[in-house]
Amino acid sequence: MEQTPSVDAESDETLMVRLMDGSLEAFDRLYERHSGRIHAFIDRFTGDPEAADDLTQEVFLKVYRNPRMFDPRGRFLTWIYAVARNACIDFMRLKRLPTVTVAGGGDGEDFGYDPPDVAHEKPDVQALHAEMQRRVDRLTANLSPKLRDVFVLCALQGLSYEDAAQIIGCPVKTVSSRLSRARERFLVDFRRYLDGDVRPAASES
């Protein structure tokens, strides 16, 4: 992840205990460490960049106000992800968000990524990072919420199946099967995009 603590040796859980004792400095460090990934998670889970800023603030505000909600015997990271996920679900429920559609026909730029049938060339993903990010955001938003959170946690943010299971509150096997389906779906949309069909497979309900 982008914010791996290096010199900062104090564990999240220790920081939380200090926060419970009223240490604002501990909170700042937690925010610095984790706001990036939580923000990215919320951003992709809700598909709403503006809401992501607010919700990230809201999630950390919860931590700030009620640090005792956290059980120091558990892991901070999975806990805060779960808090963030609940915030997202509440938010989406409130907004009754329709599925976000990928309208990305306009730009027509090359994705910069090899079509899958040219299986032997290496993509220059580094140079096209920003573009890739936009694509990933859009295609992720197109997944159903159930698949989306697993996809974001595991495929994008690199969490383990076990952590994701704990965050979502489902068996590890469910994470595994949902992730598999999410990737398949992602790949289908991705290829459709590469094939020039800019309309994604619509999510139906």
Next chain:
Amino acid sequence: MTAMRCTTCRDRFSERFDGRLPSALERRVDEHLVACAGCAAEFAAYRRTFEAVRGVVGRRAPAFVRPPELPGARPTVEPASAVAAARRFAPARFAAGLVLFAGLALSHGMVFRWASDHGGAEGPMLKTQGGPPALSSSLGRLRDHVDATDLFLRAASAMPDEAGARGRELLRADLERLELARLTDELSREASLGAADERGPMFGAYLSASSRLLGRLHAELDGGSLQGVREAAATSTVPGMLAELRPAVMPFASGGTFARRRGALRVAELRNDERAFFDARDARLAGDFPKAFRGFVRFQDEYQASKLAPLASYLLAEAYARVGNFGDVPMLLANLEQRGVHFLPSDELVTFAVIAAKGPRGGIKLPEKHVQLSYNVLYTKGVGTATMRVDRVEPMAGPLPPNAAEFLEERGLSARLTVSPLTGGELTIHRAGLALPADEYPKLYAAVRQLVSTRYVPADRVGPTELDAPSPAAAPKRAPPAEPAPRPAQGGAPVYR
């Protein structure tokens, strides 16, 4: 071993990519990838895509806006009590701690002066600064240890020999769940610090005997027999000590002066929760999982605050898994019939079972939110969700009826059905390959839904009552099987509708 099919291999891409396959399966997938150029190319593309995707980071989070009312406004707490409070909120443990502590304060009058006008067990506890007093915490730990040991020995003594390796597995899980090893460690550490005085001379003997017993139990559970486990318990001095230690560490357990004078209600509650727990637990040990299931559900409803609640929820999950697990159909059958519940296998629904013994509506009572069954289905254009209102849901889980499974298999798909009173229901259809013609999906959905929507109701429940009237959405689309071939049924022949 037969060669792996392309669809099966592609179905495993995600787990293979994450390195999550069991080694044997991984080997088979890899062998297939070596042998099949198409799949190899596909997997290479898959890998590159998702490796690239993994590195994609999002935008930076904005700076945290500290709310104006907060800095310094939040009451800070004493560090030690904060850590204590930060432990998982366990009302039962807390209440038990209070009761225990108050009990100790009374019975060992020298510890705290008990002013009668305090009017409650919380008095000295709340006034204590810097965390709970050592007396209560170390005795609490001993109490936990005694409880855990007692519980485990009861479980072990009731486990029938026929349970064999499965029984040992269950007991090992119990042992881990009860955290006896950790508790023993903690007690030993305390003992080495010389904090054992108030626990009396028996403490040392108990600790060493129970460490020895634990070692033997582990050995027997890992490679021995259930008989060995029981023998270990029988030859140990630990069981004998438990009876003596219990009153010492649980002053209220004897129901004596303390119970009459203070907090009688709370004490009664604690005793009741233990009783309810052991009732359900006995049912579980007797192999009557439906009864255990109901017992633990009731326990959870009534004694959420009990110290036994975590253990109960674990056992509830286990009982549920046994009740609803179709991998264990013979056992399920036996249990159901023992309860006078009809179970009807038919050609079509061999792997279906329902539990419909209790309640005016014949099923386990469900909270409102579970009345909606939700299906994940694969439409022409992607995965969607369909919901179906049902009048009642019986816990069930497992593979689809064979014909439905076959139907899917032919189309390169697989599915699994879970309906649970705890989590609701889900029919999941997995797409195994990428080569399914698009027009297959709606047909497929309709067909599978038809195959799984047949519901079973005991005959004596079928009648023109409002409750039994099928809701339109849940109405079966399939004619009843010509010959239901009922089992010896007590309440009339079961029928499908």
